[in-house]
Amino acid sequence: MIQLTNANWNNQAENEELVLKPFLVIIFISLTTFVQSAPLRIVITEGVIEPLPYAAPEFIGETGASNELAIKITELVKSDILGTGLFREVPKSSYISGINNFSSPIQYSDWKAINVQALLTGSVLVTGEKLSVKFRLFDVFSNNELGKGLQFNSTKQGWRRIAHKVADEVYSRITGEQGYFDSRIVYVAETGKKGSRKKRLAIMDFDGANSKYLTDGSYMVLAPRFSPTGERVLYTSYETGTPQIYVIEVSTGKRTVLKNRKGTMSFAPRFSPDGQSVVYSLEQGGNTDIYVINLRNNSRARLTSAPSIETAPSFSPDGSKIIFESDRSGTQQLYVMSSLGGSAKRISSGGGRYGTPVWSPRGDRIAFTKQSRGRFHIGVMRVDGSKERLLTASFLDEGPTWSPNGRVIMFTRETQGESGVSALYSVDVSGRNLKKVTTRDGGSDPSWSPLGK
């Protein structure tokens, strides 16, 4: 069971942090007293969660010109919140009183009567190209506001990010954990038939919006990985005919190749937590081992030296360790070693094969792909290999990536047969809430960005 430990949230500190961020300006709205001991809370555990009933009446459009975006923003906030599986929406048809004015006092009894526990209200003001969104969250059963009212300012084009930020705040205030809605996914967009599939690097918002291609599909790309700040992406490309690793700057599209020695193949790259190094696999003479390259001075070091296959390395969040897969025992298994190399300790012990390990953002878990009895699973285990839990099962699930808060895992699911297609799916670490992620084309190899700033 994952029990939340930081139950005492400090919204004030979080707000101050947000104020510093360049894209958005946050203003505290003077309001009712803030009660520190707010009882409204979802503690996310592995057990069954009864979804929390909430209501989010349409945000008030402060002018006629604001109404359209007010509707869209409300819908997107609700979509984010409901998508977690932790909330249940009380339908508008049961409302006793509506919200006609963002500043009016809340009639708590009207919301209690229909069993709404969390009430979200908001207002939207469009002035020319400028957009301003305010919201408040209420803990209905304690007759109090939960946290303080916030205002986000941006441009009209930024409305989706604003909505995601509102949803992140709501999620954070109720669960005590950071959200994951204002984030992006880099992945491989797949089109065409199975035998000649076109694979392009693509990036999109976590909910599938604002999708765009980063490569043109004239050569195959594999397994993109975000940098720790989300500004750069590593990927493997067949552009020159042989797999090589590239770094692309997301905002400019500027690319750098980490050049191979002739006759070698490099792939499976991931950034170190400080973004300065890349750990990857290099194949030479049929043997694949793990190497690390320092991006500042291009110095390289070999971390494993074995005749077996060593690949899919992933750093621990503190940078001190690397988890990877190796078939040195005969089948693919998971091993942990120092980030300087040296001896490695096997941590996977169940029946079957284990691959594509990824360290969780909190550092306490490993997500992996498991093959067992003809099925593929996404699973999680503790760093010492204990408490293995399989979250999914299908013909082919692989390649997990963690949401920034470590609560959700996204992965590739491929269906079988000649008409088999690849798609992105997500599942909570609890194993609940399995769903397909919206993508324009088929998709594989997702990598989840950090939360937006």
Added chain:
Amino acid sequence: MTKFGFYFCTISVIFLSGCSQNASIPFSTNVMPNGSSAKFEGDVSDPGSIAFFKNNVGDRVLFSIDQSDIDQSGKDILLAQVDWLQVNSDYKIIIEGHADERGTREYNLALGARRANSAREFLVSRGIESSRIQTVSFGKERPVELCSKENCYSENRRAVSVVSNLNF
């Protein structure tokens, strides 16, 4: 651009007319069976043609699940390749290693590389100069048979020798 890269660029001159330094052309024209490249492979009746190599010598060896060692039928094919390459000494060869779809992406890339290297080592051990051979792995990305059954998987676990009379 590396010599390796130049090689493919040159290939593309033939097939596609026009090639810039940054040509973004699909890597391997042989990956699509019955592709349009066939007519450039010469006549199958000409023992010195690429078509003859593919059809009469045999351009691929197959592997068991997870394995990269070459069985007797694979050795027979590679020995025939050795004979052909010794006669047709202008030809170079790229060995492409592949895996079936029942594995994770990175592992299958490494496994395909192992297979390509097994074939390379065999050819070298029988006297083909290693400078004539390059290897690359496509992992599970380029299946020739598309069903999700063992009869397809066994065709996909392969090392394919792609010959060309152009320099690397």
